Amino acid sequence: MTDKTSIFDHLGDRWRQPLTKDDVRDFLDPNARERYRDIPYRRSYLFHGAPGTGKTSLTLSIAGCFGLDIYAVNLSSIDDNGLRNLFANLPGHCVILLEDVEVVNSSSPEGMASLTALLDVVDGVGDGQVLIMTTRHIELVDGALLRAGRVDVKTEFRLADKETIARLFWLAFGQEAADPLAHEFAGKVPELEFSPAEILSFLIENRRSPKQAVDNVAAWMADIRSERKKGRV
Template sequence: MATLNNTTSPTPSILPQVSVLDFFMPGSTSMITTIELVLSMNNYARPLFVCLLLLLPGRHICRYIWGLAETYFASTVHVSQSSEVYDMVVLWVASQPFAHRARSSLAHVGWRRTFSSESDKQKKPLSYSPWDGTFYFMYENHLFWFRSAEKDAGYRKEEAITVSGFGSPAVLKQFFDHCRDEYLKLTENKTTVFEHQEGKWKRTKVRSIRPLSTVVMKEEEKKELVEDIEGFLDSGARMWHTNRGIPYRRGYLLYGPPGTGKSSLCLSIAGRFDLDVYVLNISDIDARAMNTLLTELPSRCVLLLEDVDAIGITQPRQAEANTERAKKDSAKPEGKLPLSNLLNALDGISSHEGRLLMMTTNHIDHLDPALIRAGRTDKRIELPHADKDVMFRLFCMVFKRSTSDIQDPGKPTEDDAAIEQYAHEFVGKLPELEFSPAEIQSFLLEHRGSARIAVEKAQQWMARTREERKKMKRADSFVRVSDLLHFTKQIARILLDWGGKSIHICVGLIANSS
């Protein structure tokens, strides 16, 4: 009996029943059985499992509800990376606390994202902006979110950002106005330079405004130029032109040898009137791209065409109608953009109004008369080599002390009267109209620590500069002779080939006739 009582029978194994669900999802019956066993063993497992089941669909439900709310109740503004608005928004976002807490950021180097003076003291300063995600922030007690993503833009990729928020679109536009105001504060007293990249205008430089007083040229011509531009940019000038059917445009040609301050004058004019500079390099664009770029110009700006004599548009328009053979024989270079297309874009029926056109050239005699005729070029300003007045003012500008200069206690200071005396001595040692203002200024800056030493070494510098010019001329002459010899060899080879073919043809004719 005891034996029977002590005898334990083996526990029968529980075999899971096969259900129809296993035919569609193999192993589902075993999984359900295991879940039921776990839930029966722990009192806390059942509510946790219920919460898990609710959480999975709840997440999708929340996303669906948020998507509906964003679609029907939120406003969104899209910003392209090629737009200047992109710089305004990213610059503001990069300074916000939520951007500093972002787990995903895009790093930028240098001036492209910062204008602070502290960044100038660092080498390759870094700034960061949120990237590849959605980032929420509060503005004027409204919930906004900033999205950044990468999208395809033809054969390349670029960043595309959107800013969205609930409520009236006016609040969102107010936010963009705020970003613009902050951007303009940072660019105050600076000149922004734009260049075309991949068919779009892109900011490439931000420079401190150069005062017109630092541009050394004839004061009368400078005064006339400033007064002429003031009249053109006057608030009633556009209406005045419209009432009389006169195109609201103004064009200027600055010509003279290299180093006479043509580009510096353009930048100073832009800074004087708080205008942005748009540099158009027409040597690498076609007519369609140029028309698009000119259409996107703002109403008030400086359109700068530098060195128009060296970019292949100087041949007359008559040459464009010649045959291909005549084009090959022409000695003048042929650019990618025909001159007629440039002229139509600058002042044709579809041309843009309200801009200042400034062209610079080192050789005005190389330009086609149609490009610089009256109506396209309203004023021509010559910037020659330095005369005595220019040399005197350059000397005083470099050596006279400014109130904002940092004084070196170890160096003796010279008063303005002594500086002017040295300036007269310096001018007496150099000839007029031989050296460019850039050459003279470079020499003076080399000896900016002492006006006396600059005067003493003036003639030595003049002799060295003349010798360097002679060497450059000899090198240029050697290159031209080499080119001439190469051209002569090619002509001789062509004549020999032609002569050989002619002899062969004559021999063939004689043989056939016999």
């Protein structure tokens, strides 16, 4: 069984991962510094979408692809001084991951990073650094953080469509063994209701038999829907 990060690395969709990685590759090209001339030599991305749609997995994939260290920051558990000190001591070429940036706003509680501090460190990202911010709710992200110059590229991560569902099935079981059942499985799972991570976890639970996965998926969907109504998922 392939691990989850590897599966998400190969999954993506028809354009998201290739375009994002190509953009990072262009930025890291040794000749890119000359193209930036008098503007800051840095690149920033905002990945937005529901949990389990691959935002963090793509970040890990980018770092692995280009041999960059990742520095992940939990904005809910760091104050202004900690945030500024962390950014001041980061190495030149690295990936900085700020997850759930919507938690920081003009009314952030005391002891947590303020919007002012977040904007300061984003504006001060160093030469050659790749900044990736993620959010589940782009509508809650402060507009000041989204303006041009702070976010270069916004990328939406969606819930699973039919193609993604079938590809997950193939990747989980192997295309040759699973091919006859992949489209049957995808036909039973509604589009844009479940995240790739949710579907993948279900497939791993049923990894001994692709037929078992097809037979059990209706009950699994009913359980997930019931848990959502109770507010547990």
